[in-house]
Structure formats: C-alpha cells, structure tokens
Amino acid sequence: MTRQEERHRSREGLLHAEKAEALRPSLEDAYRSSVDSDDRLDSLDLNADDNSRQSKWIKLSKWSWIPTQPPWSSGYTYQDSQNKEQPTPSRRRGLRRWMLPRKTCFLVTLILALGLLAVVGSGALWVYKVAPVDGQSPPWYPTPRGGTIKSWDESYKKAEALVKKMSLVEKVNITTGTGWSQDLCVGNTAPANGVGFPPLCLQDGPLGLRFSDHSTAFPAGVTVGATWNRDLMYQRGKAHGQEAKGKGINIILGPSMGPIGRMPAGGRNWEGFGSDPVLQAVAASQTIKGIQDAGVIATAKHYVLNEQEHFRKSFEWGLPHALSSNIDDRTLHELYLWPFAESVRAGVASVMCSYNMVNNSYACGNSKLLNGILKDELGFQGFVQSDWLAQRSGVASALSGLDMSMPGDGLHWMDGKALWGGLLTQAILNGSLPLERLNDMVTRTVAAWYQLGQDNQTQWPAPPPEGNGGPNFSSWTDKKVGRIHVGSDDKTTAVVNKFVDVQGKGKDFHGRLAKQIATEGTVLVKNEDGILPLNRKGRSDGKANDAKFRVGVFGEDAGPGHGPNFCDDRDCNQGTLGSGWGSGAVEFPYLVTPLKALESAFDPESVKVVSVLSNTVPVKSSSALLGGQDLCIVFVNSDAGEGFVSWGNVRGDRNDLHLQKGGDKLVQQVASDCGNGAGQTIVVVHAVGPVDLERWIDLPGIKAVLLANLPGEESGNALVDVLFGDVDASGRLPYTVGKSLDDYGKGGQILYYPNAVIPQQNFDERLYIDYRHFDKYSISPRYEFGFGLSYTTFAFSNLILTTSKPKSSLPSPRPELLNPSSYDNAIPDPSTALFPPNFRKLKKYIYPYITSTSEIKPGHYPYPDGFSVTQPPSPAGGGEGGNPSLFETHVAVKVTLKNTGNRKGKQVVQVYVTFPNDIVDESTGETIEFPVKVLRGFEKVELDAGKSIDVKIELTRKDLSYWSRRGNWVMPTEGKFTVLVGASSRDLPLKAEW
Numbered sequence: 001m002t003r004q005e006e007r008h009r010s011r012e013g014l015l016h017a018e019k020a021e022a023l024r025p026s027l028e029d030a031y032r033s034s035v036d037s038d039d040r041l042d043s044l045d046l047n048a049d050d051n052s053r054q055s056k057w058i059k060l061s062k063w064s065w066i067p068t069q070p071p072w073s074s075g076y077t078y079q080d081s082q083n084k085e086q087p088t089p090s091r092r093r094g095l096r097r098w099m100l101p102r103k104t105c106f107l108v109t110l111i112l113a114l115g116l117l118a119v120v121g122s123g124a125l126w127v128y129k130v131a132p133v134d135g136q137s138p139p140w141y142p143t144p145r146g147g148t149i150k151s152w153d154e155s156y157k158k159a160e161a162l163v164k165k166m167s168l169v170e171k172v173n174i175t176t177g178t179g180w181s182q183d184l185c186v187g188n189t190a191p192a193n194g195v196g197f198p199p200l201c202l203q204d205g206p207l208g209l210r211f212s213d214h215s216t217a218f219p220a221g222v223t224v225g226a227t228w229n230r231d232l233m234y235q236r237g238k239a240h241g242q243e244a245k246g247k248g249i250n251i252i253l254g255p256s257m258g259p260i261g262r263m264p265a266g267g268r269n270w271e272g273f274g275s276d277p278v279l280q281a282v283a284a285s286q287t288i289k290g291i292q293d294a295g296v297i298a299t300a301k302h303y304v305l306n307e308q309e310h311f312r313k314s315f316e317w318g319l320p321h322a323l324s325s326n327i328d329d330r331t332l333h334e335l336y337l338w339p340f341a342e343s344v345r346a347g348v349a350s351v352m353c354s355y356n357m358v359n360n361s362y363a364c365g366n367s368k369l370l371n372g373i374l375k376d377e378l379g380f381q382g383f384v385q386s387d388w389l390a391q392r393s394g395v396a397s398a399l400s401g402l403d404m405s406m407p408g409d410g411l412h413w414m415d416g417k418a419l420w421g422g423l424l425t426q427a428i429l430n431g432s433l434p435l436e437r438l439n440d441m442v443t444r445t446v447a448a449w450y451q452l453g454q455d456n457q458t459q460w461p462a463p464p465p466e467g468n469g470g471p472n473f474s475s476w477t478d479k480k481v482g483r484i485h486v487g488s489d490d491k492t493t494a495v496v497n498k499f500v501d502v503q504g505k506g507k508d509f510h511g512r513l514a515k516q517i518a519t520e521g522t523v524l525v526k527n528e529d530g531i532l533p534l535n536r537k538g539r540s541d542g543k544a545n546d547a548k549f550r551v552g553v554f555g556e557d558a559g560p561g562h563g564p565n566f567c568d569d570r571d572c573n574q575g576t577l578g579s580g581w582g583s584g585a586v587e588f589p590y591l592v593t594p595l596k597a598l599e600s601a602f603d604p605e606s607v608k609v610v611s612v613l614s615n616t617v618p619v620k621s622s623s624a625l626l627g628g629q630d631l632c633i634v635f636v637n638s639d640a641g642e643g644f645v646s647w648g649n650v651r652g653d654r655n656d657l658h659l660q661k662g663g664d665k666l667v668q669q670v671a672s673d674c675g676n677g678a679g680q681t682i683v684v685v686h687a688v689g690p691v692d693l694e695r696w697i698d699l700p701g702i703k704a705v706l707l708a709n710l711p712g713e714e715s716g717n718a719l720v721d722v723l724f725g726d727v728d729a730s731g732r733l734p735y736t737v738g739k740s741l742d743d744y745g746k747g748g749q750i751l752y753y754p755n756a757v758i759p760q761q762n763f764d765e766r767l768y769i770d771y772r773h774f775d776k777y778s779i780s781p782r783y784e785f786g787f788g789l790s791y792t793t794f795a796f797s798n799l800i801l802t803t804s805k806p807k808s809s810l811p812s813p814r815p816e817l818l819n820p821s822s823y824d825n826a827i828p829d830p831s832t833a834l835f836p837p838n839f840r841k842l843k844k845y846i847y848p849y850i851t852s853t854s855e856i857k858p859g860h861y862p863y864p865d866g867f868s869v870t871q872p873p874s875p876a877g878g879g880e881g882g883n884p885s886l887f888e889t890h891v892a893v894k895v896t897l898k899n900t901g902n903r904k905g906k907q908v909v910q911v912y913v914t915f916p917n918d919i920v921d922e923s924t925g926e927t928i929e930f931p932v933k934v935l936r937g938f939e940k941v942e943l944d945a946g947k948s949i950d951v952k953i954e955l956t957r958k959d960l961s962y963w964s965r966r967g968n969w970v971m972p973t974e975g976k977f978t979v980l981v982g983a984s985s986r987d988l989p990l991k992a993e994w
Helices: 003-007 041-045 104-121 150-163 168-177 220-228 230-246 278-293 329-336 338-345 369-376 395-399 422-429 435-451 511-522 592-603 622-627 663-677 712-722 770-776
Strands: 056-059 064-067 201-203 299-303 324-326 351-353 385-386 480-482 493-495 521-526 551-555 605-613 631-638 680-687 702-707 760-761 794-803 889-899 905-914 935-943 946-954 962-964 967-968 978-982 990-993
Touching: 003 064, 056 551, 056 946, 104 493, 150 435, 168 435, 220 230, 220 278, 220 511, 230 278, 278 329, 278 338, 278 935, 324 435, 329 962, 338 351, 351 369, 351 889, 351 946, 385 435, 395 435, 422 435, 551 592, 551 622, 551 663, 592 631, 622 663, 631 663, 663 680, 680 712, 702 712, 712 794, 712 967, 794 905, 794 978, 889 905, 889 935, 889 978, 905 946, 935 946
Parallel strands: 064 605, 299 351, 324 760, 351 385, 551 605, 551 631, 631 680, 680 702
Antiparallel strands: 056 064, 480 493, 521 702, 794 889, 889 946, 905 935, 905 978, 962 967, 978 990
C-alpha cells in the first residue's frame, strides 16, 4: 500500500496536503477528533450477536475460506484470491477536529454540561469534593548542570568547547524542533552551522523504525519481556540501533518502560516489557545498551506514570488538561521509577517526559521529577525531551529541567506558534531565563552526541550539502523524490527516499533474531495429555492409518486479512495480530501468518489442513469443517494502542480483558464441535497483555493454550517452532493472568470517564500491582507472573546464600562529583538574534530568530514558588542511577538447576525476596509494610537432558532496601530476609534466610 493510499486512512501526518503529494494527515487531526462520523467506527459493534455480523463467503481454494468483507466494516478495499480488486466503498478523509470520536465526545461533553448544571443548582462543581490543589509536587530548583560524572567527562569537555563558539540562535536551534513534518523525521532539530553541529533526526519507536522502509518489525516489548532472556534483549536493541544508524537516525524514541502495566487493560502496556520493575528495568537497560552500542542515542520513555491512554493529554479527550497521576514518594521510587533509574545507570542519553500530570504538575514541567529526581538523585547526564506536544509552558518548563521541545510546535499542532524557538531567544535576551540554563540545555544535547560518537564523520557523514549523511528516508512520502519541508509552503523537492535496506543479510538477517525472540516470547500455559509438541505427520501414536490426519485452522487471527499494513499505524484489528497500534508501531516488511507456516510445517502426504479465516464458522459448512477434524487450532486476539486513534469502541485502552471480535464464542464453538466432540483443540492467543480465559479454559476439548503475545514479522514461523518442538517452550509470563479484571483490584481499573475537570487518578494501591496485589489479598490467578510450561522438566536444589557485605542501614555518603561545564553567561546584544537580511521564512517552520529588537522588553518574570530556594543534593545520588553504593552486592545467591527431562530445554531461575517483618523506620517511627515478595533477579539457562548447572544471582543494597520518608534508601538491619528461588512467583520450592 502506497502512502498516497495511506493518506486516505491515516491518523497522523500533515494537516493539509498538496493534491499531487503522497502525505499523511496531521497529528492535529490525530489528537483531535472529527465532528463527522467515522464510518468504520460507527459500523463496528463488538457486542453484536455473531449472527448479525455474518457475511457472505468466498472460497479461496478447496480448503480455505474467508469472508468477502470484514465482519466489522463495509468500507474497505481488498483483493480476492485472483488479486482482482473488489468494489471500493468510500472511506472518510475529512479532518478530525478538536474533541473525541463523536460518541465519546458527546458523553464527555454531556458529563461536563451536567457538572455545570450542578454548579448552578448546588453552588459546587460536582466533580470536586474540594478545590484541586494547583501543583502538589514540591518545587526543586535550580536544574543541576550536566558534566558531573566521570564516564561523561570527555564528552562534556568537547561539548563545552563547541557550545562556547555558538551564537544564541544556534543554541536555541538545538533545543527546539523545527515543527511537525517540517523535515524528514518525526522530530528534527535545526543545525548550528557556524560550528558544524548537524541537525538531529528523532524517530519512533520502541519496536522498529516508524514510517520507514526496508526495516524490521521486531516483536513488541511485551514479547521481549516474556523471553526473560537478557541476551535477546540486548541483541534486539543492537539490531534496532544498527537499523536506525543505517537510516541516518540519530535518536530512537525508545525503549518504553512507562507504562509499567499497573492496569492490565492499558493501551500501551505492550510497548514495555512487563508488570514488574525489575523485569522492566533489566529489559530496558539491556535494550539501551544494545541501541547505544550501535552508536545511536536511546530514549527512556515515558517519564513517568503515563499508565493509561484515556485523558493522558490536553485536548485529546475534549478536556483542557491531562489526567493527574497522584502518587507517594515511596511507591514512585520502588515501582515506577526503578526502570528509569536502571536506564540512567546503563548510560541512556535521552529521557522523554510524558503527557500526563504527576501530582497535578505536568511531567514536562515538574521540577521535582526532572531536576530533583532525574538530574540530581539519578545523576542523569543526557537531555530531557518532551513527548510530542507534552510541553505546556515556555520559560517555566525550561526552569523545571526540560532541555528539548518536540516536535517544536507549541500548544497546538502545526500552527507555527512555538513555546520556545524565537520566544526562548526573547526569554534569554530579556532576562527571564538565565543563560546558564540554556547553556546547560544545549550542552547536554551536544554531550550526548559526542558520547555516542556521532561526531565521527566516517560513521556519521554530514547531511547535504556538505555531505551525503542525514536521514535517507522520508516519514511523509514513499516516493523517491519528494518535498523536503512538507509541512511548510516550500515546494522544493529532492531525493528523500533512498530505500536503503537495513534488515541485515545472510546470518545477520534481523528476521532470524526476530523469530528467536518471538519463539522464546511464546508462553505455553496449558498442555494436557502431552498434546504438544505436534508431529509433522499428524499422528503421534505410530499407528498406521490410510486416512490423512485432518487439521482445521480457525480464526481471522490465523490469516493475512487485508495485509499487515492495511491500517495506518496498525490502528485496526484485522488479520493476524503482530503489533499493537500507534506511534510505537511500524510498517511490516512482511508478516508470516500462522496459517502459512502451519501449511508448510505439516507433511502434505499424511496431513490435510483446512482453514476458516473468520471468527464465525459458516453455519452450512460447520459440520464438515469442524466435525471432520482430528485436531483443531484456533487463533484469537485482543488489540489496543495509543490514545490518539480508536478502533471501534476501543479508544486506546481496552474496555475489558476479553477476546475481541467474538473470539470467546469461536473458541467455545471449535472446542465443542471439533471432531464431533472427539477432536482435540489448541488455542493460540495474540494479545497486547493479559486476557480473560475463563469462558473456555477448562473445557474438556481444549488441550493446549499458548499466549504468543505480539510476535512481529516472523509470527507464524516462530509459532511453528514451538508447536512442533523444534525448540523448547521457554516463554514465561511477564504479567499475571487473572480470572477477571476485578481480580487486579481498584488500582488495576482504567479511568474511562473523567472524575474532574482535571481527571484525578490516585495510586492508592501503592506498591501492590499485578502479582503483588494477588499475593497481598490471597487471590488465586489463572496463571501467575513468571509462569510458563516447558517440554522438559527441571529441579532446583542446593540454595546457598553468601554474604558479600554485611547489613547497614544507609548507603555510603554521596561521593563528590566533577565540576560541571561553565560559561560566560553575559546576555548577548539582541541585534545578533535578528532574522538575517533577505531571509526567506517558511510557513509554520520554527525559527530561533526575533524580528525586531523592540521585542526585547526586560521586566519582572513571575518565577515559580520555590525558585529562589536552592535544594540540597539528595543523599541517594552521586552517580548514574543513584548512589554507587546502592549497586554493591550484599548477598550472592547460588542454586543448582538440573534438567530432569529427556530433551534439551530452557528454564528461568527466578529469585524473590521477602523483607523482614515489623520493621519500624528509625527516623519517622512508622511501621513499614512490604509486599509478600518481590522479584529481585533472574537468569535464563539452557540445559541438555540430565545436565546440571550452578546459577549465581547477586542481590544489591538497593534490592534489599526500601525508600524512606527521609529521602534515602534504607536497608532493614533487624530481622531476617527470606530469599525464595524457583520457576515462577508461585512456584518457589527453595528458600533461605539472611
């Protein structure tokens, strides 16, 4: 599908497009919704009776059936088996406006209107019990300057020397994006030509290269987390970085470690690695190391507490402000901040602040989060960039620690009215923003560039006209020649797509890696009667039979649908599900479907495979298609994604944990009728997170269930490797599968309707999410966190704890840091910031210049409360990720693992810690409550049959500490820790005390 075709379906791109150009519609319409109805959305009724969604059928071949149109829509182009184009009903191309899809917009407006009536009727706005506090997050000023950590020292010295040569407007150029779609990438900075610093290209996303060609669609983060394999986490990051470098991308907008998965129905949980801080942290840090070892800047996002899509962003849901995530300091540190701290410790060079508020202060303008925690306590040396339009203030956000405004536009998309750009120049010249702060903003970005070796022009050639470097693709067209500045009025064209293949070749082909990740990220949760692994000849009993073994494959999720890229940003659920939707999705170069792989895997001489690629088996053919099978494999799914777009009534976050598109009924029908009740059924689930299996999991005909997560381009091949036992089933759950959504507790529920003009989401459950919640309240899950079956068996024995360092309450004193970069902070003459003579300004392009010196009017700037109070450094700081003594080993855990089965297999050794009871904080006198147990380490091991190995896992001071109100990590010195070791959070046969 060309991008001209995508334009007709897009939710992102340009607000206005030239008729002759293949462009994407704008994020202005993506983040605001249509006043007009969307035919596709209005026609979809997921709650409709199955019979009401039945459609006409065509036969692709003797044994394959597909519906003539998707059961959820009548407005799409598709092709039949002879690739003849079918009639094409229209699809709406109008611009989306300022609120929600029409139905949700109406509901939100109605709620607000009723609230207004309540004001008139009762004198008090119903949505508030008390007036909201304006900014409950404490102030933390000034911003700590970078260049204080030894590992960054050389890069900062180089950056300081370069920045000292820059003019004011060149500095501003580096801090402010040029505007959405003004250049080739989704985010672009302008150059500092006078000193030879190039423009930077920032590109989504966490699982591949968005809007790119000839690049890999890797398995999603949730699938990577399900591997529990540190090496694969690193290798995926390395390949991702290599592909980005090959496309001329300086900065990858990933990995994602927020959301962590507090709410199992959260729309973007799939971009992260699982619902535990340690698992998330290990995967994130390994990914970052891989990306940056390839020379590309990684971005840890979304910082922080962006746990749901509803109300995440101003105006996106018809409300003037984003949701506020309200949290206590201990929960923030021990749960949600943990992966970011480990990312900083891994040397991440960029952090992206999120859309939402935290304690009623926008994350991108929250001085406590950015200055106090990230830059002081965690010692972050790189630069903070905003999520796209997450910046909600000008000088205030700079003072609070924001370093780069993306994409450069201000409060609204593509209106040319930046919050920084020329206004930042004005703020420096009139004295509102200290030049010292701007110098640090610029130095942090330039130092990151040096730190990753991007000054090496052999590896990173200069962009045109000086060289042939820079991005070699365009996010806005698939044509070879296209406009350079698409979002402006400039019609200049050039070769913008060079179609560079970055997928690797031969043994280095990244599809091989994608397949291995998808394989190890497939979790086998049920395997009755040893039905798996399958036999390629069908029968595993060895008995002779002249009749072919009959296998039926059922479900739309088994097939290609209308192709993997049919919907832009993958924003619909059709065909087999390989990815969620949104800015974290990519264009699939190909997608191997489960049906295709199964047809190739079974021996055609002894097995006959038939398929029904729909979630409704044709009534007239039901008896023959189901009753005639020996084995039935049914494919079902559940999709979600980013909140700027909806699929049906799924508006980012899922509405529940049930299978979508009638999946539960399909499974029930197949399990009941397969082989007229005598057949065996295998269920494969592709999903963005946990699904409710209770409607069918205990049916007698269901013999095996695999949770294959989001497998990426090698979906079918990876699944076949597991089904047929070419590799062991070694995936383990990165989340808990509960028996109902209610099992996850109050904190696990999406806030679907606003409870205030500024929606308030209180994290009252504190530390108790996912398995911690299930443990605290003694709730039996269907499948616990860390669970997964293997084709072999393992035994754990000989648990030994060795003390490396004795217990002590507090970390070592904060070490002395290096002196940061220093500059002459004299304000330059305003005339140096004027637009150059005869300068041609492009419409809506963001520039750093001022138009007249008369714009500079010094005056009193209303600095935020607490700005004049210098905060003391955190005792928990002093190094990247925190005080270096936090990462010293105190306990070495050793355990023997033996493969007691008859084949090679992989097992994940999981180490959990239970804290001592009755701990009282010495400084506050409060009794400290702990979860029943917390994951603190893991290691994936492969063993041949009968072989044993000693596995060693180290526990650090931080692993054995809690965050105290005194503002530091405290290790309990009284009582005993219990270390538990085993195969899952509820299968821990070994324990020892320390």
